[in-house]
Amino acid sequence: MLSRTADHLFWMSRYIERAENLARLLDVTWQTSLVPQSEEAANQSWAAIIALNSLEEAYAAKYSAVNGENVLRFMVSDHDNYASIHSCLRLARENAHAVRGTLTTEMWETLNSTWLEAREKSFEQIMNAGVGDFFEWVKVRSSLSRGTTIGTLLQxxxxxxxxxxxxxxxxxxxxxxxxxxxxxxxxxxxxxxxxxxxxxxxxxxxxxxxxxxxxxxxxxxxxxxxxxxxxxxxxxxxxxxxxxxxxxxxxxxxxxxxxxxxxxxxxxxxxxxxxxxxxxxxxxxxxxxxxxxxxxxxxxxxxxxxxxxxxxxxx
Amino acid sequence: MNFYNEMYDANGGVREHYKGYETWLAATPAERIERKRAEADLAFHRVGITFAVYGEEAGKERLIPFDVIPRIIPSKEWKALQSGMRQRVTALNMFLWDIYHDQEILKAGKIPAEQVLNNAQYRPVMQGIDVPGGIYAHIAGVDIVRAGEGEFYVLEDNLRVPSGVSYMLEDRKMMMRLFPELFAKHKVAPVQHYPDMLLEKLRAVAPQGIADPTVVVLTPGAYNSAYFEHSFLAQQMGVELVEGRDLFVKNDTVYMRTTQGPQRVDVIYRRIDDDFMDPLVFRADSALGVPGILKAYQAGNVTLSNAIGTGVADDKSIYPYVPDMIRFYLGEEPTLNNVPTYMCRKKDDLAYVLDHLAELVVKEVHGAGGYGMLVGPASTKEQIEHFRQLLIAKPDGYIAQPTLALSNCPTFVEEGIAPRHLDLRPFVLSSGKCVNMVPGGLTRVALTKGSLVVNSSQGGGTKDTWVLED
Structure with missing residues (x-):
């Protein structure tokens, strides 16, 4: 197999996995922020997410305050943040696009439509529809990619x-x-x-x-x-x-x-x-x-x- | 102007080969077809059968509109077309061999030598190189139109990197998916074996002595307008899709970088223009090609398909001589018509063209893709004056042809079903003695009312092309 092909496949799967784990983490942080607690404690959990991804500098360049809404905006939909869910899904799709001939039709269509749908979702729409639904959607799409991989790709x-x-x-x-x-x-x-x-x-x-x-x-x-x-x-x-x-x-x-x-x-x-x-x-x-x-x-x-x-x- | 209609004759009667389809269309509720059209759009998007448009936002992809009314060609017409294309492509390959060897046709004075030797597409590096089987254009896309009373003309021979075959295949797949009942009623000749045929040809032209050649498809990359097709063909043939950076040359042999180390490559179906193939020989700024690949090619250690230097035979300034090539090499009369062409580098022709700009189509000699052309009858005074200046400044850069009354075919458009102009691009495959093609091709249709430009970059769409079996 071409080294470049293997490279795209490797990174394609890393980005999907990253998007899923990020969705899981944000989901849980979001849910626990709804449990009564001090504002300081809540913001600490949000700050931890930025620290976890070593994004303190990039975050500080855009937002002054660390709070739930800002961190969600930054980690869910920010196009400039290469580690946001939006970027991960885009990069997964870009890598898949470069080797679509190696993927099965099912895998490619799953990744492609995941990106096409993600692209249509603005942060406001996501929040209005309930951010929990969005995280659920990311997890399902990731499971679907994994499922089509295991279920259709030659091993x-x-x-x-x-x-x-x-x-x-x-x-x-x-x-x-x-x-x-x-x-x-x-x-x-x-x-x-x-x-x-x-x-x-x-x-x-x-x-x-x-x-x-x-x-x-x-x-x-x-x-x-x-x-x-x-x-x-x-x-x-x-x-x-x-x-x-x-x-x-x-x-x-x-x-x-x-x-x-x-x-x-x-x-x-x-x-x-x-x-x-x-x-x-x-x-x-x-x-x-x-x-x-x-x-x-x-x-x-x-x-x-x-x-x-x-x-x-x-x- | 009167136009030949593919479905109806001059009296409004349905042509014999369209009768079955027309009956079906009349009996099928409009809503059902509308639903199917929406389904097709959705499927094309999901599958990602898209193309990038140069000059638009980078990475933006568009669908090529697909029309659900097929273009039907009766068996008898196809047979005539097929033998005509076979004759034409055979002569073109013989011309290329001749030009890059003894140049008999120039010595015989059939074509002015400077027309060939001063042509930018003539590649002196190919002089004396013996390509396998003597074939240069393994894949040719011959653009054919129907005009006047229904006679066919060859508009252009595409011998460099003709594209569009994936749409031919995907359009058929889509039609069969949307309207399976139509295929039960019609004997539509299959086209799906094209990738097999292509692979067979590519293997057949491998360097001598290689029993089991490694074939690859070379693409400029994911942002090229035809990337979908490159990846589609590689996948269908089961070969690697490589970019220039995946290949390297060592001891005049081409290798690809794989996870198991270097692997030798024998045949490259390249979808990159000559100019970008080897930065050591052609454009030094090309990042798409492979340094040293031309030497490996000249040494006979790898086959490039198509060969380097085929552009000299499909150039618009050479086009007018193709009928003479057929007579010269094959001793036969051409069976397919050429469009009468005015060569603006000739004084008399130029004078005529300048006097009749409003009636003619003017094309750049080296242009392609429907860019840089003037369709006189459809142009404004300003556009015509602009071209007049261009012509006067650089007459040898242009040719002109009468505006052909391209045939049309009923097509779904916003206001319902209306006739739209179309062309046909069959794909002709050659290796050694054998010239083959699948029955059919890509039918492109100009969706704008009255437009004669069918290129997808100019808003053209496609139709499934049916060749009916007897």
Whole structure:
């Protein structure tokens, strides 16, 4: 397969996944902002979303105040913000457009009509119709893309690069959500009372609330939330689950110079496979997650260099 | 002016080959057709069968309007057209071989040598190169119109990178989807095997000694107006769609960058003009091409389809000589008509053209796509005066032809069904001794009342083209 084709497929799936995770996070933040709380606490949650995406500067250039409406506008519909849902859906479609011959008709039509519909939605329309409906729509469209991919695409190299993109992006996004939310919820790492609603919201943002109940059948504790999202083998949005898939798909596309990337992926996976939450918390969750995200970035870089268009050239 | 109507004869009777369709149309409620038309629009949008228009907002895509009334050609007429095109394209390929080898036709004085050798489309780098099978234009799009009492004329031979075949295929698919019952009633010759035929031709012209050639389609990229077609053809043939940056040349051999390392490429169906193919030889500012590809081509390690330098045969200044080429190379009389052409570089012709601008169509010799032309009868005084100045300033840049009374065909327009002018572009495929085409082509229709310009860039639409089997 052409390196450029693989590159487009990889980024196409990353952008869809990113749009979905962003919709999940915004949705939960929106819902919890409706629960009675201080204005300061509410705005802190919104600020966390900007921090999560390292967009403080771009945000400050456009808006002076951090509040729900501004952050939603910036992260949902802002055409200039390359990380907004609008931009992610556009970029997913642009990448798909460049390789539409490699996609199945169903996949292409799903991505194309997602973008055509998104393009028609102004921020005001989205808010008037209920922003929750919009997030639901983004999640459904993402599920539809994933579904048509799994249900119609030949499971060859194209499929493996799409899965690599999806899983790598999801690992990064889950780590970011956990990092920022954990920090907001336990700024001093104190062992005080935990806020059921806030932790519930964090779990819901990664579709983990029901999973948590099923796995632990117990009250929500921060340690277990971290354990579920980092180390659980079967939770589809956990870091371990994602890395397991990354290793598997990398093996399937391996070429003569991908050994080092394979080794790095295997190393990272084995930490998740054999790690314990106590040890991770001992290092400090923030420190551990920062290191994890750096290594995910390096993995992406390695994949680009070995198979795709090196990121330095692509820019 | 009286126009030949494809559906009705001069007395208003329905032509034999349209009878079945006309009966169906009369019996079908207008709302049903309206619904189907809306369905077609929606489907074309969703599938993304669009084209980009140069000069409009970057990345903006438009639909080419699709008309649901088919253009029907009876078997007998098609057979005549087919043998005429076969003859014509064969002669054009022989002309190209000759021009790039011994130039017998110039020596024989059939065509003034300077017309060929000073033509910007003549590529000296091709001199003496033996292309596989002696074929230069593997894919030719011959533009045919019907005029006067119904006789066919060749308006133009497109031998560089003719486009539109994807619309021929998609229009058929759409018609079959919207009105399957019509296909049960009519014996419409199938066209869907075009991509197979194309792949077979491309494989057949691979460099010698390559048993299982790797074929690719080379596109300028996703923002090109015909990108949909490039990706469509690559997908239908099951070959890679590459851009210039995906290819590189090493030891005069072309490779593509793949996830498993470099892979050799043997045949390139290129949808990029000569000028952009190799920045080392042609335009140095081209980012679309592949540095060094011309040397690999000259070394015979890769086949370009179409060959470099075919433009010298489809240039409008060469067009008037095609009938002579047919006589010279094949010893036959041409069976398809050429449109009488005034070559403005000739003093007498220029004088005549300047006197009759209001009646003539004036075309730029190197123009294409319906840009840079004057349709006298449809132009204002200012436009005509503007062209007069252009002609006087650069007479050898133009040719002129009588304004043909292009045939028309009933077409859905805002006010209902009305006649609109149309043309036909069949796609002729050549390799070695064999010249083939699928029965049909792209019918383009000028949707503006009275307009004779059918190009999609000028607001033209398309129709499904039916060749009826006996």
């Amino acid at each position: 060859d190299e194209a499929f493996h690069f799409i899965r690599l993109g999806t899983l790598l992006e999801r690992a990064d996004n889950t780590a970011r959500i956990l990092d920022v939310k954990y920090h907001v919820l336990r700024p001093h790492g104190d062992e005080g009372a935990t806020d059921f609603y806030q932790w519930g919201a964090l779990l819901r943002s990664v579709s983990g609330f029901e999973v948590y109940r099923k796995v632990y059948r117990d009250v929500i504790t921060p340690e277990r939330v971290a354990e579920l999202l980092i180390l659980h083998s079967d939770m589809p949005r956990s870091l371990r689950f994602c890395l397991s898939g990354v290793v598997k798909n990398l093996e399937l596309v391996a070429n003569s110079h991908s050994d080092e990337t394979m080794r790095q992926a295997g190393l990272l996976y084995s930490q998740l496979r054999y790690g314990r939450i106590e040890d991770i918390l001992k290092v400090g969750l923030h420190t551990w997650l920062t290191d994890f995200m750096d290594r995910i970035y390096l993995l992406g870089d390695g994949i680009s260099k070995d198979f795709l268009i090196p990121m330095s050239e692509a820019a």
